[in-house]
Amino acid sequence: MKCVRKIIVFGSLNMDLSIEADQMPKSGETIDGHSFFTAPGGKGGNQAVAAAKSGAQTYMLASVGQDIFGKELIASLTENQVDCSYITERAEVPTGVAVIVRSQGDNRIILNAGANHCVENKEISFALQQIANKEDIFLTQFENKQDIVLEALKEAKSRGLFTVLNPAPAKAIPSESYKYIDLIIVNQSECELLTNIYPTTEEECKKAMAILFEAGVHSAIITLGVNGSVYGQANEFISVSSYKVKAVDTTAAGDTYIGTFLYSFSNGETIAESMKYASKASALAVMKQGAQPSIPTRDEIISYFKEEN
DSSP, rough: OOSSOOEEEEEOOEHHHHHHHHSOOOOTTOOOEEEEEEEEEEEHHHHHHHHHHHHEEEEEEEEEEESSSHHHHHHHHHHHHHHEEEEEEEEESOOOEEEEEEEEETTEEEEOGGGGGGHHHHHHHHHHHHHHHTTTTEEEEESSSSHHHHHHHHHHHTTTOOEEEEEEEEEOOOOGGGGSSSSEEEEEHHHHHHHSOOOOOOOHHHHHHHHHHHHOEEEEEEEHHHHHHEEEEEEEEEEEEEOOOSEEEEHHHHHHHHHHHHHHTTTTHHHHHHHHHHHHHHHHHHHHSSSSGGOOOOHHHHHHHTTOO
16 A cells, blocks of 8 residues: 655664563672574664555654664665665764663663764755655654754644654653644653653543643644553544553564554544554564564554454
8 A cells, every 4th residue: 555645754773782581680680681682773763664564655864873783774774665865874973772671571771872863953954855745744753862853843844744753762842842743642651751640541641631732732642551542632532442462572562553553644544543553563563572573564464453354
């Protein structure tokens, strides 16, 4: 299925260094681990791959070092049909990395931003000037420098793009920047930082969303883990359940949800249909190890859930 609108992702590219342990280590403790692997990751890259694997025309705006990790990340994106024409390779800094400790289906992540923090506004402006059309989707997160991200949102909005922010890792958003966000997508922890509400019930979700709307956001999605996700806009509220599966690695679950939701949305599907599709995709993602390698294709999603379709 060919997407109607392009998805332009400005975000991070990291090489994930992942290891599993029977339990999380305590402070000062050294423990045995196993099942070590490296895999392409970074929230920006993950979300771009999730959209592209479902069939979206996806562009990546990012930065890597001139090292083996950077070359591997670009090769992986290209293999997954993400346009890498606007990824800058820098000699003076290393590619970003994420060190991931996995235990019993959970994970802890430490980031080293590297080249991710070297992206400049002029690079984003140039890329948007070259590829962006009105109504295209602009998606970004907070693994790049926050001031650059917020300025990019402002410019994308001024060009008539549909702007989407996933404020992760969680950081406060300046009050003047909310009006540039058409859709904000947060998990419960990110929601709590922005609204002082950790939502677990429908009523709490509605209260948190009301705060975001008052701040200037047009619409919002809150992901609730095993309890699904909710969407709100003005007088509209939608709740979609998750799909019960055995979790192996949750690393890219949220990123998969975001990328596949926007793929479906970009094709003109309803919000509810897009949320349901994203829930299926994220369920499949947690059944495999790694970030980008775990993200399913559209055919895999349809095949696994064929009895529902």
